[in-house]
Amino acid sequence: MSDISDVPQQAWWRTAVIYEVYVRSFADGDGDGVGDLAGLRERLPHLRDLGVDAIWLTPFFRSPMVDGGYDVSDYRDVDPSLGSLADFDAMLAAAHALDLRVIIDVVPNHTSSQHAWFTQALQELPGGPARARYHFHPATTDGEPPNDWESVFGGPAWTRTADGEWYLHLFDPAQPDLNWDNPDVRVEFEGVLRFWLDRGVDGFRIDVAHGMVKAAGYPAAGLTGQIGLLGRRVLPYFDQDGVHEIHKAWRKILDSYPGQRMAVAEAWASTPQRLARYTAPDELHQAFNFEFLQADWGDPAAVRASIDSCLHAAGSVGAPATWVLSNHDVRRHVTRLGSLERANAAALLMLALPGSAYLYQGDELGLPEVLDLPADARQDPVWFRSGGTDPGRDGCRVPLPWESEAPAYGFSATGASWLPQPPAWAALARDRSSTVDLYRAALALRRRLTGPLRWHESPDGVLDFARDGFRCIVNLSPEPVALPDGAEVALASRPIDGSTVPADATVWIFARTARSS
Structure with missing residues (x-):
């Protein structure tokens, strides 16, 4: 490494x-x-x-x-x-x-089920080289899917083909999973x-x-609601x-x-x-x-x-x-x-x-x-x-x-x-x-932000941190909170009225205030 x-x-x-x-x-x-x-x-x-x-x-x-x-x-x-x-x-x-x-x-x-590899896989017999590029698996003895894996889009992650094999799709059946061991x-x-x-x-x-x-051997997840x-x-x-x-x-x-x-x-x-x-x-x-x-x-x-x-x-x-x-x-x-x-x-x-x-x-x-x-x-x-x-x-x-x-x-x-x-x-x-x-203003000012994040002590519901160049105060409480004395606001997500940060607002303050606090 x-x-x-x-x-x-x-x-x-x-x-x-x-x-x-x-x-x-x-x-x-x-x-x-x-x-x-x-x-x-x-x-x-x-x-x-x-x-x-x-x-x-x-x-x-x-x-x-x-x-x-x-x-x-x-x-x-x-x-x-x-x-x-x-x-x-x-x-x-x-x-x-x-x-x-x-x-x-x-x-x-995964690919599309209309990808040339998958259409070729469906045309060949089970066990063929084209099927080895995907996850094809024989049915269990009772005809059920190989395991209990679930699709991100809902339902089982396996679909049965016309010849009785199952193929894996962690998303839609039109999106068969590739076999990255191949x-x-x-x-x-x-x-x-x-x-x-x-x-x-x-x-x-x-x-x-x-x-x-x-996972090798396709082990069962052993639970429902996997996604x-x-x-x-x-x-x-x-x-x-x-x-x-x-x-x-x-x-x-x-x-x-x-x-x-x-x-x-x-x-x-x-x-x-x-x-x-x-x-x-x-x-x-x-x-x-x-x-x-x-x-x-x-x-x-x-x-x-x-x-x-x-x-x-x-x-x-x-x-x-x-x-x-x-x-x-x-x-x-x-x-x-x-x-x-x-x-x-x-x-x-x-x-x-x-x-x-x-x-x-x-x-x-x-x-x-x-x-x-x-x-x-x-x-x-x-x-x-x-x-x-x-x-x-x-x-x-x-x-x-x-x-x-x-x-x-x-x-x-x-x-x-x-x-x-x-x-x-x-x-x-x-x-x-x-x-x-x-x-636009935030992206322009962001180029002036440098250095690591340093947290300030703050009231409940408020996040307050500084970086070289600016200080950021985020008010997540339902009430306004006071700005630091002499704060020079560079940018605010809501209009600043007086010397407080409104509820549900973020302000950026220029560096000289951050250093003096």
Whole structure:
């Protein structure tokens, strides 16, 4: 293992703010109602002006779109609904010209059931080499699945084929899991990484980075409700130790390219220490801190504990902490936290923390979750697998409102939208400037924040910390709290009236006040 001192301390990814683009919902360039690479290219100046360092694109590869592109049928081509390889190259060149780095999603846990490998596997007899690339298994003597493993999307994680074998899918049946013990799989994905690195991408977000290796012998989990334990305990199909050998091999590939290429893990682990293993100096560069995302905002002590545990665990391996409040898989934090005021306070807190931060498209617009999508419009397999009892993730994926009066609020020139946009989008687009300005100001000031976090003593319900350059006070109590004497407020999530911090507000104070307190 490399020594921590070998990790470049000034690498761009250590402090970057990265903006997630859910490509199908960001901007529609050809008017068919589905966001695409051409539409993204047209809107890149917004992201440059916002002040982010990089963008992360959700999958744009060829796909039947059963799971919004996370069911990939060809990892080396662009889905026609989203553009072409030429469109990707043009978008990448335009982003780089604006000093925006580009990270793309790679989906190594599973393919689409329409991937050439899987269609070949279904055509051959049990025990054939194509089936060895996936997890095929004979039925038990009573015809039942091989074990009790559960799908993240609900129901069993096994589907029976016409010849009586079962195949594993930790997500939808249209997403069969790959067998990472098979050398063909490892060689193929090393080639996929190099294909996109050669085109100039700056890194990868590794989907289900914790799930690629399954426990030998397919042991039973021994309990129901397994997915509710995701991130709370090691399961026989998640966070197995063998995944780390894969990530070490990928780190060598990334390090062989110039320009500080990087990778961030979507990894659910039972402890911060297990999560930190994914960011050891010879593995990946970042791992999302879902503990912070899930922290109870009504319990300031829990928020502080999540911050401290992440900073400690990441620091133990020399990695940056990696913060996130929303993404394409969770309810938007405006809705989750109960108000735009509280969401903006959380955003300023996150952006004041040491490390790297991820924004989800629409955070800077103050978008809430769309809760009332009609049943016939929903497309998430979670909705279908649950029989309509789980609304799934469509509500955070509704196409963005760019303009209040334009067709589809500026998302598409024709007024088409693959998910219906609510009437409230018009007001959000019209009133967006204040929230956008807040994010823009925070991202500009954030570049002046340096050094470690140092906590100050504070009243109940208040988080108060300093870094070299600024002090951050977060008031999570229901009552205003006093600012330090002589405080010079640099930025506030809500207007400051007099010398107090309102409830559900975060303020940044210039350094000279932090040092004098």
